């Protein structure tokens with residue numbers, strides 16, 4: 122195997138979007154274009170059941186094909202594309218954020234009828250922090266939505282990122298003529314039948330169509346689009362590949378995931394511009410090249426099987442360098458323990474299969490019997506490697522938790538400790554009384570916690586919701602226990618660092634006014 126070549130054709134990305142923006146539908150299109158599935162269409166009935174699963178499992182149910190949750194690998198146009206799922210709705214959890222630590226690029230799908238929505242904003246911020254390229258797909262142009270100029274302005278304003286429209290819609294809804302493809306210098310036509318069966322019409326040096334000019338000029342949506350394109354090419358941001366790579370400029374595409382219009386153009390540009398895997402930084406500031414022979418990787422997600430009959434868990438590893446082969450021996454940096462990795466899984470579009478080999482950029486699943494924790498590094502060879510810790514995220518939802526049966530304190534504490542270590546939930550204790558408080562970024566984390574504690578540790582718990590809070594860390598020297606009240610509860614986190622849980626923004630502002638010298642910090 123030519124490692125260099127294999128790494129260079131990897132594209133590892135996640136799709137970020139607000140629920141219902143069209144993530145599933147666009148994923149389906151990618152599967153279709155890559156030949157992984159043969160039919161597509163609206164994923165119907167997905168709202169009828171209670172899904173605490175990946176969207177792809179819903180596709181699986183709809184299509185009767187077997188796509189696995191969480192990670193998929195498909196071949197597209199000579200590239201090996203790894204898509205990592207970022208569950209959007211009821212599954213929203215720290216996992217969703219952490220997944221973004223394992224990808225090299227993100228695709229942001231926006232419903233053009235709605236614009237930037239809250240979940241998109243949260244996920245975007247994590248991508249921004251990592252400085253990975255972000256590609257924007259303005260979806261649902263087959264419906265009447267908001268004006269494209271307004272959408273692009275909102276994108277820049279709310280998210281604080283520059284944008285470069287790669288194409289521009291000519292109309293929308295029933296009047297959606299197609300896209301003026303600025304980057305590829307052509308018109309992409311939504312209704313080829315109206316143009317003698319042409320899907321595309323080339324543009325000359327002046328940006329004028331090479332054929333059907335008169336017909337096009339009779340269309341008001343074409344003329345309007347032309348005016349807008351002139352405006353954005355003169356007054357907008359220049360195309361800048363380095364800025365795209367640094368995540369400072371997002372290329373914007375328009376289209377419809379449902380009808381597939383504009384999707385292929387988008388995917389082609391995406392695989393061309395999205396980066397192949399690059400270096401990964403270690404704790405001591407070294408950069409590990411993906412082309413290194415030494416195999417390294419880190420664990421960013423542990424998925425416990427919710428089925429009580431099977432206690433197995435899968436640890437998801439992002440390979441950072443080298444060529445992984447089945448049966449290799451690795452060392453776990455945290456414990457120094459040697460492990461032979463025999464039972465590994467790779468996730469293909471239509472099946473899980475045993476991994477024979479994988480390279481940097483790929484994501485593999487390791488069957489875990491309790492060896493791994495989120496953030497662990499694995500490596501081959503003698504040279505120890507330890508990648509930087511994965512960031513912790515500021516939880517927003519809190520829950521008091523106590524064991525139902527006081528006689529079973531031991532299993533309760535053991536279970537809590539392990540689930541916290543695994544990164545499934547965050548733990549806080551009230552400053553004085555050390556009552557347990559759980560913190561999460563999504564409701565599902567609590568449900569999973571309760572379920573696993575019962576099933577894996579035989580500990581039934583009482584959970585008392587505290588609602589959403591604003592968690593802010595302070596320096597230990599600033600502590601004055603009299604500062605604590607029910608509206609700003611002083612707690613300690615799992616490392617005994619002092620943290621306030623504010624009831625709301627008002628409470629935080631009030632506190633800050635009263636104690637202007639106390640610095641309040643958030644995690645990510």
Ligand code: G4P
Nearest residue numbers: 139140141142143144145146163164260261264377378379
């Ligand atoms: P998600 O994974 O981001 O949550 O979104 P998903 O792809 O499931 O799409 C949500 C709904 O939006 C689906 O409708 C889907 O068919 C529709 N949709 C996605 N892309 C487009 C598009 O380009 N144009 C139009 N018109 N619709 C699109 P659904 O499941 O039938 O539910 P409903 O929302 O229509 O009730």
